Amino acid sequence: MTLPVLGWQGLVILVVFGATLLIATYSTYAERVIAAFLQDRVGPDRAGPYGLAQPLADAVKMFTKEEFFPGGASRALFVFGPCLAMTTALMSSAVIPFGNSLKFGDTVIHLQGIEINVGMLYVFGMVSLGVYGIMIGGWASNNKFSLLGAIRAASQNISYELAMGLALIAVLMMSGSLSLRDITLQQSVPGEWQFWNIVKQPIGFIIFLVCAFAETNRTPFDLPECETELVGGYHTEYSSMKLGLYLFSEYINIFVASAVMSVLYFGGFNFPFQYELRDWLVSSRGLSADLAQNIIVLVGVGGMFAKIFAFIFFFMWVRWTLPRFRYDQLMRLGWTILIPLAIFNILLTGGLITAGIIPAVRQWWLG
């Protein structure tokens, strides 16, 4: 890699970082508006046009609140917890391919923070590390409600990570690669009919979706911060911007989970008929091949974000529709339903691949 390419790549990383923060910021606004609309209310509409300055007002509020340390709390860990949650949440968006590569002459820029061949494992690792942020924060608070919330978060994440990983294995069996970029590219191959993974892995997707809700601690699985039982869960004792970091990392996690689901099951930055569009641009508009490619890459980035926003909306839609699960129901769902179902899904996928049924079905479908 030459220096200018590195420079461009650095810029991409900065843009991804900034976009992640911006989206997380406006998720807080979107959450309120969506919640309000689902409940026939108006939502924030005072700060700025349509209340768009509301996140800024919230940030000012968070920063100017009193910084409170509970007595008997472990000060260093108390600060470390939210920092860790935030850092890991931000790091996990690094490997997500937001677009294909832009090409300017010899310079090729991947629209992705870093391309590593174990991208999926990296995301999983980061998400699991995020639980430590919650654990440490809950433990350091010296409060039994916080501790209970933290323990719940840990056990819930472990349980659901299993089912999530098993659902993922079925995808990996078909793709043969852990790189998120490869998985995306495989879902759309020029010149042949290729379906997004959702068509091939419907069961896997549902399992993954349910687990994503549990991993991001969203309703109906927001047991770690269950107000009715645990006051505020692991962040009961937190105030000011440290609380802000926890809430923020939750929204970043939602963003990352949405991005991962778009990549794994909804074709990532691919959109239908992209190669046809490119060829049409070249043949009847007379654009150069590079320019045409760059155009569909940019449209693809738009498509990727549209998918992500759709998922974020879905997260919020579900949150304001469903009540919270009881803890034993949560555990039973995870261990006795999702994990066996995921294993069954693996066997099914394996069987279909071995029997060569998927290519056969495609042949039949295309006549």
Add this chain to the structure above:
Amino acid sequence: MQSLTNRAKLLEKKPMTLAERAYLPAIFQGLTITMRHFLRAMRKQQLTIRYPEETRPFSPVFRGLHVLKRDEAGRERCTACGLCAVACPAEAITMVAGERLKGEANLYREEKYAVSYEINMLRCIFCGLCEEACPKAAIYLQADKMAPPRYERDEFIYGKDRLVEPTDPAKRSKRGIQLTDEQATKLSGQLQPA
């Protein structure tokens, strides 16, 4: 056991069917319900009244902020008799009476008038008893105005500057409890010495 009233209902607790245990159909049903509300809100059909830009219509008999009325010639009606203060259950009204000087007949209707007249809106319970007590039809509770919120306590003590209605008849409160013409003439006939 035989129930005495025959109103008892036997509740059957059936085991959940597979569809119920799979949660998903019920979840989907719930999602469609909330989506209907979402779409309705998108069309701006919420029932929310966006106060202070929008206000609810006041009832015609609403008892709001007080006003000290002027008569047809623009003179203050109040004669500082103190009956309102006596009637007030919250003891919100205080006043200082004074004698009308020569040449002030165009300002005050009666020979005795209120030099200062204060109502403490934090004490007032807006019962309207002052209005009923007043023999001079001088004090009314407006039906279209409320005592607005303020930051300081002493700002709630309304003096004559804020209670007496403007001299310009056009600017006076049109709503609220008003005398009909007939009542006004009758009243003035009673009060004016023949």
